[in-house]
Amino acid sequence: MIPYGKQSISEEDILAVVETLRSDFLTCGPRVETFEQEFADFVGAKHAIAVCNATAALHLSMLVADIGSADRVITSPNTFLSSANCSAFVGATPDFCDIDSDTYTMDLESLKQAWSEDVRAVIPVAYAGQSADMKGIAEFARGKCAIVIEDASHGTGGGFFQDGKAWKQGGHPWADMTVFSFHPVKTLTTGEGGILVTDNDEYASKARLLRTHGMTRDSNAFQGLGLDSLSLGEQGPWYYEMLELGHNFRITDVQCALGSSQLKRLPHFIKRRQEIVALYNAAFADIDWIKTPGIRSAEDKGFISWHLYTLQIDFTAIGKTRSVVMVELRSKGIGTQVLYIPVYLQPYYRNSYGYNPGKCPNAEHFYSEALSLPLYPDLSDEDVKKIIAEVLELRH
Numbered sequence: 001m002i003p004y005g006k007q008s009i010s011e012e013d014i015l016a017v018v019e020t021l022r023s024d025f026l027t028c029g030p031r032v033e034t035f036e037q038e039f040a041d042f043v044g045a046k047h048a049i050a051v052c053n054a055t056a057a058l059h060l061s062m063l064v065a066d067i068g069s070a071d072r073v074i075t076s077p078n079t080f081l082s083s084a085n086c087s088a089f090v091g092a093t094p095d096f097c098d099i100d101s102d103t104y105t106m107d108l109e110s111l112k113q114a115w116s117e118d119v120r121a122v123i124p125v126a127y128a129g130q131s132a133d134m135k136g137i138a139e140f141a142r143g144k145c146a147i148v149i150e151d152a153s154h155g156t157g158g159g160f161f162q163d164g165k166a167w168k169q170g171g172h173p174w175a176d177m178t179v180f181s182f183h184p185v186k187t188l189t190t191g192e193g194g195i196l197v198t199d200n201d202e203y204a205s206k207a208r209l210l211r212t213h214g215m216t217r218d219s220n221a222f223q224g225l226g227l228d229s230l231s232l233g234e235q236g237p238w239y240y241e242m243l244e245l246g247h248n249f250r251i252t253d254v255q256c257a258l259g260s261s262q263l264k265r266l267p268h269f270i271k272r273r274q275e276i277v278a279l280y281n282a283a284f285a286d287i288d289w290i291k292t293p294g295i296r297s298a299e300d301k302g303f304i305s306w307h308l309y310t311l312q313i314d315f316t317a318i319g320k321t322r323s324v325v326m327v328e329l330r331s332k333g334i335g336t337q338v339l340y341i342p343v344y345l346q347p348y349y350r351n352s353y354g355y356n357p358g359k360c361p362n363a364e365h366f367y368s369e370a371l372s373l374p375l376y377p378d379l380s381d382e383d384v385k386k387i388i389a390e391v392l393e394l395r396h
């Protein structure tokens with residue numbers, strides 16, 4: 001069975017994990033900081049704060065930016081639940097604008113139309129690894145005093161071309177914070193894990209504080225317990241203070257050891273993903289019932305990390321429903337997936353915010369035709385050929 005996505009684990013990855021298990025620290029040890037530093041250097045950011053998953057990183061981004069109940073946050077509906085849920089976690093109103101029907105990422109014109117006075121943040125999602133028009137979105141949002149958080153959960157290691165230069169996600173100037181996921185289907189894995197990347201010192205130190213219960217052992221930050229008695233007020237080696245209400249969003253050293261090892265392999269992962277995408281694109285280019293994923297500019301080609309390869313299929317033209325197609329491919333040993341159901345159509349969103357079908361027509365149309373084919377670095381050329389042949393066979 002060829003799954004739609006799969007991690008790639010090498011002997012070196014396994015050794016890195018085993019070595020950590022034999023060390024003194026399973027969590028709160030040196031491997032977390034090492035991974036953070038390596039990741040920050042890799043993407044070209046000042047700070048990286050590693051956490052237990054990308055959902056927690058998105059939650060932190062809302063907390064450090066002080067987003068709250070008076071605020072609205074706009075994201076793309078073509079995403080996993082987290083990039084919308086994070087604003088609801090802090091009592092803000094999650095809202096959505098439509099996607100561009102070629103790149104499946106946030107559409108700038110639709111963002112402008114969806115704008116209202118209370119929007120404090122925009123979360124564009126790098127669908128399949130491809131960034132939205134980050135420059136256009138940032139210039140518009142910042143002009144309205146809102147911040148930009150890129151959900152690059154699909155994009156680890158990827159980037160785009162802009163103003164004559166190649167930029168990495170997490171390292172370009174058109175996001176105030178960027179979030180990555182290290183779930184096993186994504187381009188780099190720590191089992192579960194995520195990271196928040198920023199150049200903003202204040203956001204970074206607040207994120208570190210809130211990752212661990214809002215508590216600190218840094219005496220420079222102490223405010224005191226309000227106790228006069230010398231013995232009770234003493235700030236000995238046990239002493240800590242809780243300054244804010246935080247969470248336990250920590251990641252372990254075991255996970256970060258895997259992350260550091262995977263980071264060395266990331267350029268290879270991306271190269272192989274790009275090769276497979278090129279094979280798929282060539283095979284499906286002239287098929288009139290298949291639409292291949294579009295890219296924003298030809299110059300981006302070598303920089304997109306391609307977490308997903310999503311086709312749009314005209315199921316009416318081939319006279320089969322998507323479920324039938326998926327079952328047929330599965331019977332040939334090929335796994336596929338549907339990504340994503342527009343988030344605002346979920347019962348929670350319809351019930352809580354009154355959102356209805358028709359809100360984002362491009363996202364709904366995309367959902368009706370989307371089918372993601374297998375894409376992961378260990379997929380062989382043989383497998384790719386077989387997948388292509390079976391997809392083309394669907395018409396008959």
Ligand SMILES: *Cc1c(COP(=O)(O)O)cnc(C)c1O
Nearest residue numbers: 053054055080082153181183194
């Ligand atoms: C996977 C994913 C997330 C959540 O990642 P976790 O690490 O599983 O919390 C958020 N946003 C997008 C777009 C994702 O694909």
